[in-house]
Amino acid sequence: MVNWPNFISQCFNGLVLGALLALISSGLTIIYGTLGILNLAHGAMFMLGGYAGWLTYSYTGSFIAAVIAGSLFVMIVGVLVERIIIRHFYSRPHEDQLLVTFGLGICFVELVRFFFGSLSKSVPAPLAGITSLGFMFYPTYRLALLGIVAVALLVLYVVLYRTRIGMIVRAGIEDSVMVDSLGIDVYKVFMLVFGIGAMAAGFAGIINAPVVSIAPDVGEAILVQTFVVVVIGGVGSFPGAVLGGLIAGEIISITSMFNPGYSYVMLFVAMTLVLVLRPYGLLGTAGRE
Amino acid sequence: MFRQRLSFVAGLTAAGLIAAPFILPYLGFTPTTINRILVWGVFGIGFDILFGFTGLLSFGQSAFFGTGGMVAAYLLTIINLPYVMAALVIGTIIAGIFGYLVGMIALRRTGIYFAMITVAIAEVFFFVEFNPLSAYTGGENGLPGVPSPSLYLGFTTINFNSDKSLYTFLAFWFFIGMVIALRIVRSPVGAVLRAIRDNPLRATAVGHNIHGYKLTAFVVAAAYAGFAGGLLGVMQGFMPPDAFMFDTSGQLVMQTAIGGAGTLLGPLLGATVWLYLSDFLQTTLQLGAAWKLVLGVIFVLLVCFLRRGLIGGIEDLHAWLMGGRKKGEPAVDKTLTNMTLNEEKAAKDAIAFEPVSAAMPARHRAGDPKSGIILEARALTKRYGGLVANSDIDFKVRHGERRGIIGPNGAGKTTFFKMLTCEVPPTSGQIIFEGRNITGLIVTDVCQLGLSKSYQINQLFNRLTVRENLTIAALADLRGKFRLDLFRDLRSISGLDERVSHTLDLINLTGRVDTPVSALAYGEKRRLEVGLALATNPKLLLLDEPLAGMSPRERIETVALLKSIGQGRTMVIIDHDMDSLFELVESVTVLQEGRVLVEGTPAEIKGNAKVQEAYLGGMHDALAAE
Numbered sequence: 001m002v003n004w005p006n007f008i009s010q011c012f013n014g015l016v017l018g019a020l021l022a023l024i025s026s027g028l029t030i031i032y033g034t035l036g037i038l039n040l041a042h043g044a045m046f047m048l049g050g051y052a053g054w055l056t057y058s059y060t061g062s063f064i065a066a067v068i069a070g071s072l073f074v075m076i077v078g079v080l081v082e083r084i085i086i087r088h089f090y091s092r093p094h095e096d097q098l099l100v101t102f103g104l105g106i107c108f109v110e111l112v113r114f115f116f117g118s119l120s121k122s123v124p125a126p127l128a129g130i131t132s133l134g135f136m137f138y139p140t141y142r143l144a145l146l147g148i149v150a151v152a153l154l155v156l157y158v159v160l161y162r163t164r165i166g167m168i169v170r171a172g173i174e175d176s177v178m179v180d181s182l183g184i185d186v187y188k189v190f191m192l193v194f195g196i197g198a199m200a201a202g203f204a205g206i207i208n209a210p211v212v213s214i215a216p217d218v219g220e221a222i223l224v225q226t227f228v229v230v231v232i233g234g235v236g237s238f239p240g241a242v243l244g245g246l247i248a249g250e251i252i253s254i255t256s257m258f259n260p261g262y263s264y265v266m267l268f269v270a271m272t273l274v275l276v277l278r279p280y281g282l283l284g285t286a287g288r289e
Numbered sequence: 290m291f292r293q294r295l296s297f298v299a300g301l302t303a304a305g306l307i308a309a310p311f312i313l314p315y316l317g318f319t320p321t322t323i324n325r326i327l328v329w330g331v332f333g334i335g336f337d338i339l340f341g342f343t344g345l346l347s348f349g350q351s352a353f354f355g356t357g358g359m360v361a362a363y364l365l366t367i368i369n370l371p372y373v374m375a376a377l378v379i380g381t382i383i384a385g386i387f388g389y390l391v392g393m394i395a396l397r398r399t400g401i402y403f404a405m406i407t408v409a410i411a412e413v414f415f416f417v418e419f420n421p422l423s424a425y426t427g428g429e430n431g432l433p434g435v436p437s438p439s440l441y442l443g444f445t446t447i448n449f450n451s452d453k454s455l456y457t458f459l460a461f462w463f464f465i466g467m468v469i470a471l472r473i474v475r476s477p478v479g480a481v482l483r484a485i486r487d488n489p490l491r492a493t494a495v496g497h498n499i500h501g502y503k504l505t506a507f508v509v510a511a512a513y514a515g516f517a518g519g520l521l522g523v524m525q526g527f528m529p530p531d532a533f534m535f536d537t538s539g540q541l542v543m544q545t546a547i548g549g550a551g552t553l554l555g556p557l558l559g560a561t562v563w564l565y566l567s568d569f570l571q572t573t574l575q576l577g578a579a580w581k582l583v584l585g586v587i588f589v590l591l592v593c594f595l596r597r598g599l600i601g602g603i604e605d606l607h608a609w610l611m612g613g614r615k616k617g618e619p620a621v622d623k624t625l626t627n628m629t630l631n632e633e634k635a636a637k638d639a640i641a642f643e644p645v646s647a648a649m650p651a652r653h654r655a656g657d658p659k660s661g662i663i664l665e666a667r668a669l670t671k672r673y674g675g676l677v678a679n680s681d682i683d684f685k686v687r688h689g690e691r692r693g694i695i696g697p698n699g700a701g702k703t704t705f706f707k708m709l710t711c712e713v714p715p716t717s718g719q720i721i722f723e724g725r726n727i728t729g730l731i732v733t734d735v736c737q738l739g740l741s742k743s744y745q746i747n748q749l750f751n752r753l754t755v756r757e758n759l760t761i762a763a764l765a766d767l768r769g770k771f772r773l774d775l776f777r778d779l780r781s782i783s784g785l786d787e788r789v790s791h792t793l794d795l796i797n798l799t800g801r802v803d804t805p806v807s808a809l810a811y812g813e814k815r816r817l818e819v820g821l822a823l824a825t826n827p828k829l830l831l832l833d834e835p836l837a838g839m840s841p842r843e844r845i846e847t848v849a850l851l852k853s854i855g856q857g858r859t860m861v862i863i864d865h866d867m868d869s870l871f872e873l874v875e876s877v878t879v880l881q882e883g884r885v886l887v888e889g890t891p892a893e894i895k896g897n898a899k900v901q902e903a904y905l906g907g908m909h910d911a912l913a914a915e
Contacts, residue, residue: 100593103589110585227409228409231405265417
């Protein structure tokens with residue numbers, strides 16, 4: 001029989017994981033949508049955020065400082081990577097773009113391994129303890145995490161849908177050549193988008209550090225899950241990333257309750273179903289390859 | 290490389306394999322490393338067919354590498370199957386079957402979607418192997434005790450149980466794998482795979498079922514991966530579970546990119562560099578875990594600066610060292626162009642007196658004494674949201690007719706053509722081709738029925754030569770939309786050479802036959818564009834603005850060519866150059882704002898007031914009033 005309290009708590013875990021995946025995936029998807037580049041180093045950005053935050057935390061002891069430093073650091077890394085390397089790949093074939101971002105991901109992972117070793121690091125949760133929800137007890141920080149990610153997604157939404165720069169980004173997703181010919185410096189926008197997209201992953205990396213300890217290859221599994229999210233939600237679609245993230249989070253958590261070994265299988269079944277029934281993703285549109 | 294004879298390349302490979310164990314140890318390679326390189330080399334051959342030749346970048350090959358290896362190891366250790374080769378073959382087959390199933394899903398999409406889906410699927414294999422199936426696969430321990438292969442010769446048995454004897458075993462199978470791959474690459478299937486890499490849209494439009502061919506490449510790559518996985522277990526005496534890891538796929542991709550994709554030997558070279566450096570950095574330089582960082586940086590630099598990998602770099606260096614020849618090239622080119630022009634003139638004169646096609650009348654089906662309607666569109670309508678591109682078009686073409694379509698920009702001419710070839714489905718209406726309702730068919734099938742189109746904007750196979758381009762189009766007609774003649778020599782296809790040279794004659798590119806498309810002049814590309822449609826031997830040829838963007842002289846030449854092509858053929862031509870068009874066709878349909886305005890002979894159309902009004906607005910009235 002299903003153990004109901006356990007089931008509900010797993011659903012909550014799914015929600016937390018789903019929200020995180022939604023945040024990371026929206027970073028990946030706005031980069032792809034705007035720049036046309038699938039950033040295989042996105043998982044490494046998540047990892048970098050965690051490490052930058054952990055380092056800041058171990059010097060300052062402040063979690064807030066860790067979050068700010070982690071996010072900003074990853075954003076700067078994103079901007080630099082775009083300026084120095086990615087920029088030269090816009091006119092090259094997709095395969096080259098995949099290869100170079102894949103290679104960059106490895107460089108970041110190995111760089112961190114070189115400096116900090118392979119052992120995992122942990123950041124203590126800023127809000128220790130558990131909170132009673134009336135029907136069950138749940139770790140306070142995880143609840144807070146849900147709120148933090150919701151706010152982050154909201155901020156991203158507002159930036160994308162309610163600001164001038166967001167309008168340019170969305171127009172760029174539709175047709176970047178047209179935006180360019182309207183006299184807007186698309187390359188500046190590209191740089192910014194790459195920075196923001198990377199920052200979304202970095203931010204997720206540090207706020208997740210108290211929940212799951214960080215290691216150099218922590219981004220790899222996240223990257224794969226992010227792909228499934230994006231395929232389910234539709235590439236280039238921000239709402240799709242959020243929806244896909246929540247679906248994937250719940251699938252992983254609920255399956256794990258029965259047998260963790262099957263969580264990927266179920267994720268894959270969901271992805272296949274979407275591919276068969278709606279090849280462009282739940283909220284995606286055709287013509288985005 | 291592929292211009293050389295197969296036996297030459299195979300011989301070179303064999304020589305290299307024989308020499309390697311004598312040379313490589315002096316460079317610091319250990320025997321185990323050399324064997325490992327061969328396993329990665331076999332793995333890479335299949336991957337190169339998928340990535341280098343078909344253009345499908347998969348990050349999930351570990352799934353098949355692991356599957357093939359685990360199946361073989363399971364049979365040899367737990368089932369105690371006494372035949373190593375049988376186990377390897379079964380592993381290969383099962384990897385191929387999984388490749389087929391995975392391909393069915395992953396190939397629903399292309400590009401980055403394909404890459405993401407392969408990553409996700411490979412991860413599923415990893416988790417399934419690790420957890421639910423750990424009773425069969427040993428989970429995180431893998432399967433130890435895989436026996437080494439042996440060969441029973443009747444009087445004695447050779448055991449491949451030392452590093453050196455294993456090298457013989459692995460080198461033999463690498464060689465076999467290489468020869469098979471060389472055959473595949475030179476087969477008609479290989480030609481179509483390259484066409485898919487260069488321009489999947491056109492490969493579909495000339496009549497190839499590209500999904501089937503992509504799936505073929507995927508299965509071939511999976512089978513190679515499975516076999517290589519089996520070899521890994523046999524070589525180590527242990528099947529490691531990390532064969533299933535994402536790192537395995539990543540390493541394969543990186544090795545192939547380092548060596549050079551699309552060369553078959555590239556992955557082997559890449560593996561040599563990769564494994565050597567990994568040994569060197571770890572053992573000699575004592576870098577510990579930093580070796581992968583160094584390799585990662587090298588890889589990124591290579592992708593940035595040496596696009597075609599080491600083999601591509603060597604080729605470029607060779608070309609650069611032969612600088613003398615390169616300097617002379619423009620001059621050669623010029624004479625060639627002049628020659629071509631002279632030839633064109635000669636051809637034009639020849640056309641005036643004796644049409645080329647008359648010399649080979651048997652080559653096209655249109656020669657059949659058919660009459661009546663070949664193509665009919667009934668009330669064809671296309672709406673894009675609120676925009677009506679085509680509205681209620683009724684259109685008939687007779688066998689042997691040459692029809693022109695004119696109309697101001699935005700009249701819906703190209704949309705009309707796209708509907709006729711079933712590239713876009715009509716909102717309503719029917720298309721009847723040779724008495725058969727083809728509405729709703731796909732473009733590949735329509736082309737196979739004999740309805741072919743040349744595009745307004747060139748859709749060529751840019752990395753291939755003129756001959757290869759025409760070969761690909763001709764193959765669709767000669768072999769049908771899908772055939773698995775993986776080992777057939779391209780040259781053995783009857784009628785192919787004749788078709789290609791006949792088409793070359795018609796489009797007057799005989800002098801440029803081995804030139805890559807990227808080096809052609811614009812006018813030449815336009816003629817090749819028509820040639821691609823022509824080489825599929827259509828019963829009805831649609832030409833969408835064949836004269837677009839041409840200089841006046843090119844136009845004159847092309848009109849002469851089109852005239853000769855048109856002999857005995859049924860054609861519909863869209864063009865804006867009315868003088869040229871009226872010279873070519875017997876009757877003209879004028880479209881305006883998505884509707885048929887008027888139909889008639891060129892003379893009638895020239896004098897038609899409505900047509901003049903359509904083009905000049907109210908000017909006609911003004912002129913008439915004057």
